[in-house]
Amino acid sequence: MMGSGTAVVEAVLEDRRGIGLDIDPLALRLGRVKTMPLRADSLGAAGYKVISRAHALLAKGKAIEQNLAQRFDERTKAFIDYWFLPKTQRELTALALAIEEVADTPARRFLELTFSSIIVTKSGGVSRARDLAHSRPHLVESKIPKNALEQFSLRLRRNLGSIAELKTNGVIAAPLAGDARSMPFADGVIDLIVTSPPYANAIDYMRAHKFSLAWLGESVVDLSELRARYIGSERVGSAEYVRLPSKPERVIRQLTESDASKAAILRKYFVEMRAVFKEMYRVLRSDSAAIVVVGTSVMRGIDVQTHHCLADIAAELGFNVIGVVRRILDRNKRMMPARFGRKTDSMIEQRMHEEYVIGLLKP
Numbered sequence: 001m002m003g004s005g006t007a008v009v010e011a012v013l014e015d016r017r018g019i020g021l022d023i024d025p026l027a028l029r030l031g032r033v034k035t036m037p038l039r040a041d042s043l044g045a046a047g048y049k050v051i052s053r054a055h056a057l058l059a060k061g062k063a064i065e066q067n068l069a070q071r072f073d074e075r076t077k078a079f080i081d082y083w084f085l086p087k088t089q090r091e092l093t094a095l096a097l098a099i100e101e102v103a104d105t106p107a108r109r110f111l112e113l114t115f116s117s118i119i120v121t122k123s124g125g126v127s128r129a130r131d132l133a134h135s136r137p138h139l140v141e142s143k144i145p146k147n148a149l150e151q152f153s154l155r156l157r158r159n160l161g162s163i164a165e166l167k168t169n170g171v172i173a174a175p176l177a178g179d180a181r182s183m184p185f186a187d188g189v190i191d192l193i194v195t196s197p198p199y200a201n202a203i204d205y206m207r208a209h210k211f212s213l214a215w216l217g218e219s220v221v222d223l224s225e226l227r228a229r230y231i232g233s234e235r236v237g238s239a240e241y242v243r244l245p246s247k248p249e250r251v252i253r254q255l256t257e258s259d260a261s262k263a264a265i266l267r268k269y270f271v272e273m274r275a276v277f278k279e280m281y282r283v284l285r286s287d288s289a290a291i292v293v294v295g296t297s298v299m300r301g302i303d304v305q306t307h308h309c310l311a312d313i314a315a316e317l318g319f320n321v322i323g324v325v326r327r328i329l330d331r332n333k334r335m336m337p338a339r340f341g342r343k344t345d346s347m348i349e350q351r352m353h354e355e356y357v358i359g360l361l362k363p
């Protein structure tokens with residue numbers, strides 16, 4: 001659940017071997033680029049070459065039209081046609097083709113992320129969506145998307161400015177694709193886990209990431225299937241019944257009274273997190289810690305107390321709970337769902353400004 005790979009980068013900076021797992025293809029791409037040795041000057045040269053190549057492709061036009069006609073499968077094409085104007089599609093195809101021609105893998109991966117960042121933005125970037133960072137995407141008929149090549153050029157400059165060369169000193173940094181419920185590690189080999197799992201009822205990453213991943217060769221059908229495997233996803237299947245500790249059971253019961261389907265989502269989240277804690281316990285060495293950072297969730301006005309529920313679930317599996325502490329978040333750094341601002345949400349809003357750190361020890 002490494003997200004953009006912050007914990008892996010910090011591990012490397014501490015001369016530790018850092019391994020991160022995530023199920024999200026965009027998170028993985030971010031993690032890989034952040035832990036790769038990159039050089040700003042050669043990335044800059046590759047980036048500016050991509051821009052002039054994309055201009056040349058656009059001027060000719062034919063290669064773009066041909067590529068657009070066979071770039072996507074049927075469902076992905078329908079998605080692209082809905083969310084991107086024809087002019088933007090041509091610009092993005094030109095950029096994508098020019099990036100595909102970059103032979104140097106670290107440079108190409110860096111440029112793919114720059115490409116992604118002109119689409120997955122708060123404002124919906126060059127797509128026709130109103131907002132991708134927060135809410136369910138909404139199509140805005142009147143939106144005139146900016147020129148993709150200009151946006152790429154702006155982002156490139158900004159991203160080049162933020163590259164700090166990561167000196168790995170030969171230390172291994174490995175962002176891996178994987179499910180936190182079945183980690184590809186032997187028993188008792190991990191010295192420390194630092195992670196921040198998804199929250200119940202939280203932001204749906206895939207909803208937004210799909211917008212750029214579709215351009216980077218993924219099919220929306222595959223991505224939708226993958227989405228069901230995200231912890232905290234709202235798709236409730238016929239999972240086996242697991243009896244949870246009394247605190248989570250109590251919150252689920254309370255929520256069932258006002259909203260049975262939300263209660264089922266919450267149960268599924270706790271059961272999935274239980275599988276994660278079980279796996280964490282298995283891979284950790286004895287006398288080693290797991291630090292788990294969780295946000296707060298308010299569902300139908302009920303404060304879920306995720307931190308206490310998760311601590312109890314971990315304790316039942318054998319962990320010693322060393323402590324659960326509150327951390328106040330910087331308002332300006334926290335991404336808020338767009339709906340905030342209504343009076344009725346004030347309690348939720350207040351709770352969104354804090355998170356909890358759960359300290360666990362495998363005896």
Ligand SMILES: C[S@@+](CC[C@H](N)C(=O)[O-])C[C@H]1O[C@@H](n2cnc3c(N)ncnc32)[C@H](O)[C@@H]1O
Nearest residue numbers: 001003004022023024179180196197198230231
């Ligand atoms: C709250 S975010 C982590 C944010 C991270 N701390 C950061 O700095 O970017 C939770 C992450 O868990 C990932 N995730 C969800 N379900 C997962 C699963 N079954 N296995 C592994 N990772 C999963 C999501 O893709 C997301 O990147």
